[in-house]
Amino acid sequence: MRQSEAPTAPRLLDRKLLFVTGKGGVGKTAVSAALALLAASQGKRTLVCELDAKGDLASSFECGPTRFEPRLVAPNLWAMSMDTEASLRQYLALQLKLPRGQYVAPLARMLDFVASAAPGVREIVTVGKLCWEVRERHYDMVVVDGVASGHIIGQLAAPQAVNRLVRVGPVRNQTGWVLDILSDRSTTGVLAVATPEEMPVMETMELVDRLAQETTVGLAGVIVNRVLPELFGTREEEAFDALSEPAVAGSLSEALGGTVTPLLEAARLMVRTRRSRAAHVERLRDFLGPSVPLLYVPYLFLRSYGLRATHQVSAAIAAELES
Amino acid sequence: MAAKEIAVVCGPGGVGKTTVAAAAAAMAAWHQGGRVLALTVDPARRLADALGLSPSGDMPEQVPKSAFRAAGAVPQGELWAAMVDTKKSWDRLVTRHAPDRATARRILTNPLYQDIAGRFVQSHDYIAIERLYELHSEGTYDLIVVDTPPSRNAIDFLLAPERMAEFFASRLLRFLTVPYRSRLVDVASRPFYYVADKILGSQFLQDIAEFFILFQTMSEGFVERAQEVERLLADRRTTFVVVSTLEAGPVREAETFMSLLPAQGLHVGALVLNRVLPAYLLADGLKERAEDLCDQANELAGRLCATGGALQEREPAQVSRVLREIGTNFNNLGVVARREASQRSDLGRSPGLAVSVPELEGDVHDLASVLELGRHIWS
Known part of the structure; x- marks a missing residue:
């Protein structure tokens, strides 16, 4: 946590409900899995929930497919996938006291209806389920591997929309406590993930604005994922340039018994790519200001993704939170 | 094209x-x-x-x-x-x-x-x-x-x-758009309304129904259009x-x-x-050369600095650090390039179609x- 931050701002892992979002392809699932693993390793009973059923969460933990019923994937850590139909069934049984099983046929039709027509209902069933887990204190922390930044506003604003559209009835009554949990900044927050590239950074800035304007949910922080390493300081870069001079590179090649040109080329590629990306990170940092926690997760040079990568991202986040 | x-x-x-x-x-x-x-x-x-x-x-x-x-x-x-x-x-x-x-x-x-x-x-x-x-x-x-x-x-x-x-052909739309009263008569659909009412309240259902009754006036044009779009694709x-x-x-x-x-x-x-x-990251022998560069960095830096030329004024320790970075970076990128290559062969069932952009x-x-x-x- 930064010095400049207001003392009242809750620490990232002290929140009970975190929605992880970002543009497609920035590593939302990897960050969600890592964050949940970190919380669990600190002794919190943690639930991590994948909202789109792509199965990436299961591969982050190298476990079998996740389902609506949470499964233990690590000590203190349960993983599940959202299933609107199962969620609605649970909602009907628990919240509206409808007996289980009796309405399966109309439910299937109901769901078509929910999915395709009624604005906000699919969202409220999803968000409602997550808030319910928080309200019932089944877990100390719920991490949501959320929908992309383009969709999350609609999801988080759904309770308000439903409140506006549905004037009476049990759903309206339900939205009250859901809104309370979502709006409480010490309980709930959005964690935006970006990579240091133009579009992910732009989408993040847009998300931050819309979150403030259209929802009651607070921004818990921003993670910049896949940050490339800085190979050289300024003086070292001068040395690198000198090494690249044909005469020097030539004698280096001779000493190693083969050309070093591709090695120098690869270093140049890294330096230039990092530099062009740094501009985007800087823009993001200026935009967010000092009050929003901004964490950096390095690019992982790994042979494959899986539990090992999840542990490494988790360690990187832990180090950032301590600094 | x-x-x-x-x-x-x-x-x-x-x-x-x-x-x-x-x-x-x-x-x-x-x-x-x-x-x-x-x-x-x-x-x-x-x-x-x-x-x-x-x-x-x-x-x-x-x-x-x-x-x-x-x-x-x-x-x-x-x-x-x-x-x-x-x-x-x-x-x-x-x-x-x-x-x-x-x-x-x-x-x-x-x-x-x-x-x-x-x-x-x-x-x-x-x-x-x-x-x-x-x-x-x-x-x-x-x-x-x-x-x-x-x-x-x-x-x-x-x-x-x-x-x-x-969507326009679905029973749901019909359920939604039938007059409220006749719903109660239709035994088959009664459970649907029961659940829907219970969840959303009948007022909201009626609001939605009103909208879809309006929307349905366009269904013919829409469906026709959707089918044409499908044919075009x-x-x-x-x-x-x-x-x-x-x-x-x-x-x-x-x-x-x-x-x-x-x-x-x-x-x-x-x-x-x-x-x-880039493909050069996968070239034969370079992984080993990058490793040699790391292992022999001190010695190489000393020799290069002693030779003079562009590195004359440089400190060998600094040059050695730079050499190690160059070697490590090459092999880091190499790991990713090899990962990509194996992903590529997974995708390569139709090799004639694939083109790469660096x-x-x-x-x-x-x-x-x-x-x-x-x-x-x-x-």
Whole structure:
């Protein structure tokens, strides 16, 4: 946590409900899995929930497919996938006291209806389920591997929309406590993930604005994922340039018994790519200001993704939170 | 692309679809001639600038030939660009299909319309395809390259026309739009209303019903249109270009795509692998050389500094650090390049289709950099 931050701002892992979002392809699932693993390793009973059923969460933990019923994937850590139909069934049984099983046929039709027509209902069933887990204190922390930044506003604003559209009835009554949990900044927050590239950074800035304007949910922080390493300081870069001079590179090649040109080329590629990306990170940092926690997760040079990568991202986040 | 009229660029999110689509369109205008339109859903601002798109560019605008000349290219044809504005496109669609202007006005001013136009039946996906159809049927363009919207599930947009037709034929819509009273008579559907009422309250159901009764007046036009759109997508003149990076997640999605498209009766013309690391990272013997460089860094640095020349004034310790960084970096990138290569062979079941685009260092910010990318996909 930064010095400049207001003392009242809750620490990232002290929140009970975190929605992880970002543009497609920035590593939302990897960050969600890592964050949940970190919380669990600190002794919190943690639930991590994948909202789109792509199965990436299961591969982050190298476990079998996740389902609506949470499964233990690590000590203190349960993983599940959202299933609107199962969620609605649970909602009907628990919240509206409808007996289980009796309405399966109309439910299937109901769901078509929910999915395709009624604005906000699919969202409220999803968000409602997550808030319910928080309200019932089944877990100390719920991490949501959320929908992309383009969709999350609609999801988080759904309770308000439903409140506006549905004037009476049990759903309206339900939205009250859901809104309370979502709006409480010490309980709930959005964690935006970006990579240091133009579009992910732009989408993040847009998300931050819309979150403030259209929802009651607070921004818990921003993670910049896949940050490339800085190979050289300024003086070292001068040395690198000198090494690249044909005469020097030539004698280096001779000493190693083969050309070093591709090695120098690869270093140049890294330096230039990092530099062009740094501009985007800087823009993001200026935009967010000092009050929003901004964490950096390095690019992982790994042979494959899986539990090992999840542990490494988790360690990187832990180090950032301590600094 | 010579015999095609439409190229649909699709693939997982975050792989550079929009840029690849723009590059393909620009290359077609440059080398193939004719009038080419790049139709895009949500371009990066700098790409929009590169194509000369204004922020409200719902109508096609021509990319000035001077932009090509500045990039050192003499185009044989014309490049046009347009963005899809979802709200405007929906409004146009309603205006076209409503039976009369009064109904159109009532739909457009209905409070539920805004919420619903933004949500139901994957409306963004549908509207992009709908706009494509509209522009194609004008017959103004020899080739339209469209990049698909970022879908929650990347295949959604393909099913969009079908879903739209299904939606209007569905029992649900009928359930919703029958007069409230006759609902109670129909025993079969009573449980549905019971649950729906219980969840949403009957007032809300009635509000929704009212809206859909209005909307239903357009169903005939809509369904007909959706079917025409479907036919156009399956036509031989339409080709699908799948874009992916070689990251594990996108590759998995791209694989699904490659098998799903033909199953839907659609034609895959190319697979573009974007942001691929350079091949020299995989060259024989270099991994070992990079390791030698790290291991012998101190000794090499000492020798090089002693020789004089460019390194004369340098401290050997610093040079040694730089050498180790160079070696480590090469092998770090090598790990990623090998990972990519194995992903690539997983995708390589149709090798004739695949082209690779290298990781470009900067962002695509002007027509020259669009064309630079285009050179890699154009053959």
